Amino acid sequence: xxxxxxxxxxxxxxxxxxxxxxxxxxxxxxxxxxxxxxxxxxxxxxxxxxxxxxxxxxxxxxxxxxxxxxxxxxxxxxxxxxxxxxxxxxxxxxxxxxxxxxxxxxxxxxxxxxxxxxxxxxxxxxxxxxxxxxxxxxxxxxxxxxxxxxxxxxxxxxxxxxxxxxxxxxxxxxxxxxxxxxxxxxxxxxxxxxxxxxxxxxxxxxxxxxxxxxxx
Amino acid sequence: xxxxxxxxxxxxxxxxxxxxxxxxxxxxxxxxxxxxxxxxxxxxxxxxxxxxxxxxxxxxxxxxxxxxxxxxxxxxxxxxxxxxxxxxxxxxxxxxxxxxxxxxxxxxxxxxxxxxxxxxxxxxxxxxxxxxxxxxxxxxxxxxxxxxxxxxxxxxxxxxxxxxxxxxxxxxxxxxxxxxxxxxxxxxxxxxxxxxxxxxxxxxxxxxxxxxxxxxxxxxxxxxxxxxxxxxxxxxxxxxxxxxxxxxxxxxxxxxxxxxx
Numbered sequence: 001x002x003x004x005x006x007x008x009x010x011x012x013x014x015x016x017x018x019x020x021x022x023x024x025x026x027x028x029x030x031x032x033x034x035x036x037x038x039x040x041x042x043x044x045x046x047x048x049x050x051x052x053x054x055x056x057x058x059x060x061x062x063x064x065x066x067x068x069x070x071x072x073x074x075x076x077x078x079x080x081x082x083x084x085x086x087x088x089x090x091x092x093x094x095x096x097x098x099x100x101x102x103x104x105x106x107x108x109x110x111x112x113x114x115x116x117x118x119x120x121x122x123x124x125x126x127x128x129x130x131x132x133x134x135x136x137x138x139x140x141x142x143x144x145x146x147x148x149x150x151x152x153x154x155x156x157x158x159x160x161x162x163x164x165x166x167x168x169x170x171x172x173x174x175x176x177x178x179x180x181x182x183x184x185x186x187x188x189x190x191x192x193x194x195x196x197x198x199x200x201x202x203x204x205x206x207x208x209x210x211x212x213x214x215x216x
Numbered sequence: 217x218x219x220x221x222x223x224x225x226x227x228x229x230x231x232x233x234x235x236x237x238x239x240x241x242x243x244x245x246x247x248x249x250x251x252x253x254x255x256x257x258x259x260x261x262x263x264x265x266x267x268x269x270x271x272x273x274x275x276x277x278x279x280x281x282x283x284x285x286x287x288x289x290x291x292x293x294x295x296x297x298x299x300x301x302x303x304x305x306x307x308x309x310x311x312x313x314x315x316x317x318x319x320x321x322x323x324x325x326x327x328x329x330x331x332x333x334x335x336x337x338x339x340x341x342x343x344x345x346x347x348x349x350x351x352x353x354x355x356x357x358x359x360x361x362x363x364x365x366x367x368x369x370x371x372x373x374x375x376x377x378x379x380x381x382x383x384x385x386x387x388x389x390x391x392x393x394x395x396x397x398x399x400x401x402x403x404x405x406x407x408x409x410x411x412x413x414x415x416x417x418x419x420x421x422x423x424x425x426x427x428x429x430x431x432x433x434x435x436x437x438x439x440x441x442x443x444x445x446x447x448x449x450x451x452x453x454x455x456x457x458x459x460x461x462x463x464x465x466x467x468x469x470x471x472x473x474x475x476x477x
Contacts, residue, residue, distance in 0.1 A: 003259050006341020012256075040446070041437065045378030045388075045430035049423055052388035056414040056422075057397060059406035088374075089381050097382065099349035100289060102342065103253045144352050153217060160459070167338050174458055187412040194425055196415030206427055 001158055001181075002094065003101030003109055009165040016161075017107030023115055024088055025196035028067075043082060046074060054090070058187040066184035069154070071117030072147040074190045076125060077199070079208045083118035100136040108161055112154045121150035143196050144189040152178055153186035239281060241458035242356050242451055243341035248277065248465045249352040251395050255473050257346045261337040262477075266345065274347045277465060283354035292343075300339055358382050358410035359449045366448060376446040387429070392422055 004124075008016075031039070050070040057065035073082035073203045091109050094100040125146035132138035132145075159177040163170035199206055239245075255268050331449075352361070357380065366375045395418050396405065406414060 004338075004342035005253055005345025007338050010258065024374075028371055031375055041380065041430045041434045042376065042427075044377050045384050045426050045433065046386045047377070048383040049382035049401075049426040052386050052392040052420045052426075053422060055389060056392055056415055056419060058409070058412040060409050073423075085377070089377055091376060092374075092384070093382055095349065096361060099346050099351050099353060102345040103250065103349060104257045104345070167334050173290075183409060186409045187415075190410070190412040191416035191419055194413055195420040196416070198420035199423060202424060203427060 001103030001109075001112065001155055002091075003105040003112075003158060005104050007102070007162050007165065007167050008105055008108055012161055012165055014087075015103050016111045020088075020107045020110040020115065024110070027084050027088075029110060030081055031085060038144070039082075041129070043085055044089070046078065047086045047093075050074060050086055050090050051093065054211050058191060059130055060187060061181060068191055068193075069113060069117060069151060069188060071113055071120040071154075071175070071197055072125060072143070072150045072188075075118050075122035075208075076143055076146075076192075076196055077206060077208055080119045080122035082208075083122065084114040086113035087118050102192060108158075112161075116157050117150045117154045117179050120153065121146055122150050124153075139200075140193050144193045147189040147192040148182075148185040150189045151181050155181035223314065228404065231401050238460055239249075239456045242360040243367050243454065244458040244462040245281070245352055245356050246364045246368065247276075248464050249348040250276060251466055252348045252469055253471050255343050257341050258477060259473055261333060261340060266472045266476040267340050269476055270344055270469060271347065273465065273472075274344070274351055274470055278351040278355065281351070281355035287354060288347075288350055292346060296343060296346065360451065363449050363451045367451070372445075372448075375448065379446060379448070384426075384429070386435075391425060392418075395422060414430055 037129070050073075050078065053068050053070055055067070057067050060066050071083060071087055074086045077083075088110050089102060091106065091113060095103060095106050095109070124141050128145050129139065129142040132141045155177045157171040157176060159170070162168055163172050196207070252274060253272060256267070259266050259270075261267075278285065354363075360381050362375050362382075366372065399414070399418060403416060405411070
């Protein structure tokens with residue numbers, strides 16, 4: 001899902017840099033103001049964790065594999081804007097340090113995985129949670145459903161961007177991207193739910209959403 | 217997964233071990249490679265001579281910067297099939313009403329000129345981006361790249377967070393590969409998506425270990441007098457050669473853009 005250079009039109013790249021840049025400005029300003037100095041190591045280590053976790057492949061079908069994205073996990077743990085910062089860090093380091101994802105497509109990749117995956121993923125989680133109820137199972141269901149949706153939505157947005165740029169037609173890229181990622185999303189959901197349950201059991205203080213509920 | 221830090225068991229990237237002692241200034245390298253990518257992406261695909269010039273320029277400067285070409289090739293081999301795979305859907309698909317199409321592979325697929333152009337466009341520019349960014353990352357230690365980006369007015373908080381993440385990536389990637397080895401040595405062989413729960417437990421333990429590490433790191437930082445700001449490496453003052461190389465390289469790329477298209 002890391003878009004390389006040359007796959008999207010100049011207009012779309014520039015627009016995405018503007019949107020992602022504006023969200024980054026808001027998120028970083030808020031982080032600088034709200035976060036105690038303790039949060040700098042926490043955000044940095046979480047980004048390093050997402051990077052490392054993305055290297056562990058999970059099985060998909062008959063031996064093929066996908067890898068974890070982690071945007072909803074980060075947003076359930078840290079809140080939407082901090083999750084955006086984590087994805088921004090991971091994607092920038094992958095692009096500049098490892099040539100993974102294009103430089104001119106960085107704005108789009110941050111939009112797809114940070115804004116769509118992290119921020120919209122978080123509000124999908126809150127929305128589903130309001131319906132599914134705040135029991136243990138309802139919480140796990142909301143985490144899993146939002147994780148699956150975040151993957152399918154981010155990959156569909158990516159397909160739209162490639163199609164809008166004239167690189168490949170929508171009727172080819174959208175079904176193939178969304179289809180493959182509907183499966184990969186199942187893995188993302190299974191993993192996110194088991195990670196969040198583990199953290200909720202062992203370190204509930206580390207879950208932003210649990211704290212929010214206790215206050216509500 | 218080549219090129220990711222897990223392959224290097226020393227905890228250092230290739231760039232840190234191989235970079236020439238007095239290499240080009242990091243700001244000059246960022247300028248050179250960023251402008252190559254941006255100018256390359258803006259070039260119409262119908263000018264192959266310009267792209268030949270860009271690729272030659274990147275290869276020549278990589279040799280001059282002593283970026284290890286073997287690693288360079290390894291990373292390209294890993295990334296390029298992916299780029300080609302996505303781009304390959306274009307020739308068979310980008311067909312508009314009324315456009316004539318030629319049969320391909322015994323007529324089972326149809327190819328159009330516009331589709332081939334879309335393919336060449338994505339493949340060439342994708343490859344150029346990978347080459348330029350690989351050359352940059354292999355010839356520049358990451359802390360110098362960050363100091364250079366700071367000079368280009370990237371916000372300080374972003375730069376210090378990146379420095380922090382990059383430092384701990386190697387530690388956590390090593391931790392993750394130890395966990396993978398432990399799992400595989402116990403004979404785990406997941407083939408289907410519903411077996412992902414095992415990976416979920418691994419990633420969960422990795423997260424708990426990471427969080428605990430971040431707390432220990434924070435206490436250690438406090439004990440060394442951390443007050444909320446991370447010290448950044450200072451870049452040495454640029455030399456005349458840095459300016460000359462940057463200007464000559466940029467002029468070469470720009471003239472290829474203007475006169476070879």
